[in-house]
Amino acid sequence: MDSSAAAATAPVEAGHDPSDDAMCTRARERYSVDRKKGGRVSRKRRRHAALPSLIIIGGLKCGTTSIHHYLGLHPDVQMSKPKELNFFVDELNWDLGMDWYRGRFDDRFKVRGESSPHYTNQPRFRGVAERIRENVPDAKLLYMVRDPTSRILSHWRHATGAGYETRAMEDVLTRDDQGYVTRSKYWMQLQPYLEHFDRGQIAVIAQEELHADRGGTMRKAFAFAGVDQDFTSEQFDREWEKSTAKEGDRYQFMEKLVKLPGFRSFDRNFDRLPERLRWMVERVVHDPDKPSAPKPEMPDSIRDHLLTLFGDDVAQLQKFAGREFPGWRQYR
Numbered sequence: 371m372d373s374s375a376a377a378a379t380a381p382v383e384a385g386h387d388p389s390d391d392a393m394c395t396r397a398r399e400r401y402s403v404d405r406k407k408g409g410r411v412s413r414k415r416r417r418h419a420a421l422p423s424l425i426i427i428g429g430l431k432c433g434t435t436s437i438h439h440y441l442g443l444h445p446d447v448q449m450s451k452p453k454e455l456n457f458f459v460d461e462l463n464w465d466l467g468m469d470w471y472r473g474r475f476d477d478r479f480k481v482r483g484e485s486s487p488h489y490t491n492q493p494r495f496r497g498v499a500e501r502i503r504e505n506v507p508d509a510k511l512l513y514m515v516r517d518p519t520s521r522i523l524s525h526w527r528h529a530t531g532a533g534y535e536t537r538a539m540e541d542v543l544t545r546d547d548q549g550y551v552t553r554s555k556y557w558m559q560l561q562p563y564l565e566h567f568d569r570g571q572i573a574v575i576a577q578e579e580l581h582a583d584r585g586g587t588m589r590k591a592f593a594f595a596g597v598d599q600d601f602t603s604e605q606f607d608r609e610w611e612k613s614t615a616k617e618g619d620r621y622q623f624m625e626k627l628v629k630l631p632g633f634r635s636f637d638r639n640f641d642r643l644p645e646r647l648r649w650m651v652e653r654v655v656h657d658p659d660k661p662s663a664p665k666p667e668m669p670d671s672i673r674d675h676l677l678t679l680f681g682d683d684v685a686q687l688q689k690f691a692g693r694e695f696p697g698w699r700q701y702r
Contacts, residue, residue: 387494388535389529389549389550390491390548390549397454397456397462397488398456398461398462400452409465409467409470410470411473416469418477419469419472420475420476420477420482421472421505421506421509422450422474422483424447424482424484424509424510424512425484425485425489425502425506425512426438426511427498427512428489428491428513429487429515429521429553429554429559430521431521431524432487432521433580434485434514436580437514437575437580437591438453438483440584440588440605441481441588441592443605445601446480446598447483447597448475448476448481448483449482449483449484449485450483450485454484454485454486454488456486456488456489458486458498458502459486459488459495462488464501468505480597481596481597489502490553490560491549492552492558492559492562493552494549499562499566499567500562502566509571510572510594510596511563511572512572512575512594513573514575515556516577517578517695517697519554519680522543522550522551522676525549526550526666527666530666539666543668543672543676544671544672551676554676556683560687573590575590576698578695578696578698579696582696585602588606677701681701684698685701
């Protein structure tokens with residue numbers, strides 16, 4: 371039996387999630403150069419450095435990349451480059467220091483923001499909400515969510531397409547202690563933020579809402595951020611990092627390529643590229659015009675377990691949001 375087959379049939383260690391391990395390792399490695407520099411910031415960045423006023427706290431595979439780009443199109447909004455700073459996670463980039471973090475933002479913009487899905491990655495990372503509250507207490511927090519089971523499938527496709535996940539689906543998605551499941555418990559993930567922030571500082575948007583009514587959803591997002599809500603752009607039609615590409619040959623080739631020493635700097639600096647150039651690469655790697663690929667088959671036993679598992683969590687989240695999200699009725 372080869373190593374990949376052995377990994378796929380190996381028992382799942384309680385609480386251990388090698389797929390999440392791989393993603394977290396990559397999130398930290400993306401700032402290895404900054405770490406070698408001791409988090410130093412250039413004089414140009416220091417001149418206009420400021421803390422953010424908007425933080426997208428997740429969730430993973432819920433449209434954070436798209437809304438990050440849409441928000442950044444507004445003339446009064448600056449969204450960080452790179453997108454995912456993961457600064458307030460102690461185990462990731464907290465060691466880079468507050469000066470480094472301030473240097474990611476420009477005080478000439480009315481609204482400054484970042485998007486880090488690892489900010490809602492409990493129980494792996496704790497204390498994130500407390501650190502945000504201590505350092506940017508007035509920040510507005512935007513939480514992107516998605517049908518919990520659909521999010522799990524997208525997460526699975528991402529992890530298997532990138533080579534992070536080699537275990538059997540039946541052995542992993544039935545475990546409530548794996549990141550696939552815990553990251554879809556949105557109400558649970560929100561609890562630390564509700565303890566440390568006023569509810570008016572927190573907004574929830576479902577990916578399904580962003581997809582069905584892009585203009586209307588962005589108006590709400592802009593109003594929440596505190597800028598002109600009537601701004602629109604033809605670039606709102608662009609969908610970033612569609613999950614249909616995660617099983618494609620081009621995506622898997624790129625994932626393997628950026629792990630090689632000579633190409634790691636490209637991975638670290640991709641989000642720093644100009645918008646037009648990033649979109650050209652996006653079209654090649656993620657192929658947003660590609661028809662939707664068949665989703666992985668999820669056995670009925672797993673699906674039924676998840677529908678039951680998420681019922682109360684979904685009910686509490688929708689009560690907090692004050693509305694039902696499109697396509698989530700199966701969790702009633």
